Amino acid sequence: MKLRDFFSTEAIKLDLEAETKDDALKELVACFGLDEKSDGILFKMLKRRENLGSTGIGRGIAIPHCRSLVVTRLRIAFGRKISGLDFKAIDEKPARYVFLIVAPPLEVSNQYLPVLGKIAQFSKEADVPDALAALSNPQELIELLESKGI
């Protein structure tokens, strides 16, 4: 399993329009091309997860995530907001890079946890925030993941 397999360039937004955390979640959920009702349910679940504690892990990175029956397979979206979003992150700094992960309640190959773990591990690498800042097109994110071998 490679992380890049879960990304599509349509779900990589290097210039999020959102100015708030909620709007960023909505904007990224919309990348999956679900119907409006499913978007609403996913957003609600992501918010409920955020209410348990922020998914902003620091160093400008947030990893909102949830499982929901409205998706049939694991999906990841990435959004970048260079000016930053208030994610109430652990280090209290704004989130600039958001990896959003959604998965169905049950998966045949149970990829949700490994994917979450790999993105968390990737996010902790020292050079990753700068590399994410330097991306000039969505394909470069895929190439970055490939270069990291994840």
Added chain:
Amino acid sequence: MHPQLELLLEIQDLQMQRGGLADGTLGDMESDVFDIKVEDAISSLDEKVLELEGRLEEGVRKRYQLVTGKGPRVVAPVINGICYGCFVAISTARASETGRNRRVESCDHCGRFLYHLD
């Protein structure tokens, strides 16, 4: 989508989240990576589920209680006419009806509420 079906989906998603936290692996990750206090999170989810269960209409609640007695999954996705709760085909007529998800319906075989995904 029928509001009661939406409520059922929300309850199920929260229960899945709770189950994940309680089973250790996700709970460990939430604690280590996201600094979540797992016990507090579980309590919070339990409260929310109770609150949402209280909003189920009587008929739906009765079936919900019946199905929850059999296992944690109360809503099953229907994909290509198959109930993914029990993997039995639902009737062709029901599978092709318009306005699916606009009413609360359940699987004739396993009793789970159905959510059409296709």
